[in-house]
Amino acid sequence: MKARRMAGYRSARAAATALKARPATYAAHENGSRGFGIDDARRYAKLFSVSPGWILTGEYFHDDPHPRVSDAAIADDITESSYSKFGSKSDPYLNIGEVLSDQDIFNFGKKALELLTQFTTSPQAKMPEENISVAEVFIPQMVKGNIVQEESEGWEFVAQWQFPKKYISETLKVGPNDISILVVVDDNMSPTYKIGDHLIVNFQQKEFTVEGVYFFLTEDEKIHIQNIKRVKTKFILSNDNPTQSVMHPEITVDKKTIIIHGKVCGVIAAT
Secondary structure (H helix, E strand, C coil): CHHHHHCCCCCHHHHHHHHCCCHHHHHHHHHCCCCCCHHHHHHHHHHHCCCHHHHHHCCCCCCCCCCCCCHHHHCCCCCHHHHCCCCCCCCCCCCCCCCCCHHHHHHHHHHHHHHHHHHCCCHHHHCCCCEEEEEEEECHHHHHCCCCCHHHCCCEEEEEEEEEHHHHHHHCCCCCCCEEEEECCCCCCCCCCCCCCEEEEECCCCCCCCCEEEEEECCCCCEEEEEEEEECCEEEEECCCCCCCCCCCCCEEEHHHCEEEEEEEEEECCC
16 A cells, blocks of 8 residues: 555555556455465556565565655655656655566565564464473493392483474374483494484383384393394394394394383484
């Protein structure tokens, strides 16, 4: 409306007539009840001698090279004599002879988008994705490597990690309370998992389902993180490191002798 009235068209019907457009369509574009694209914006901008970006966004910048309008220019008492100045060199706001290139329009639109991003009121734009806290646990026995003893029993919570809720549910496909973090202290699974990596372990999975890397105890009550593959009633335990491991031997055992405590579902690689 501001650009139209500034250009001397006191009504939407008058502007529509000049554009050879349907008055109802133009009025809907002007009052915002119907959207329009860059082609229409260019037509309106050419008629009103303003920037197409200004028509689309209603915003202009002090360093915008395109024509600008003043509030005074659209006062209700605008006279025909004032219209005659439009496009003349004496008018400080208008330059009806300016030709706008696609690059000009692109540059202006880029600035407008930057401003809109800063001041948007959209809740989705302002609110960060909800995060989930995941505990990192320390198990003394994993470091000592011996049979569970009184002084080494128990788990210690040593840190909290933040993960996007979407990553937990859609990528790892686990519940937010199912997982904890364990740091790798042996190289038996190298190069897949190296010492210092942090494993994301689903501790709610206490049964073998598919071949993968599990966190489990053997009959001698030692903790292992190894590949498990089932063949009938047997489990084949293996490592990724080609060097034989004394702490985590590659053996075949009866599946009844294994107590599974969790399955590795992700890793945070050490830097």
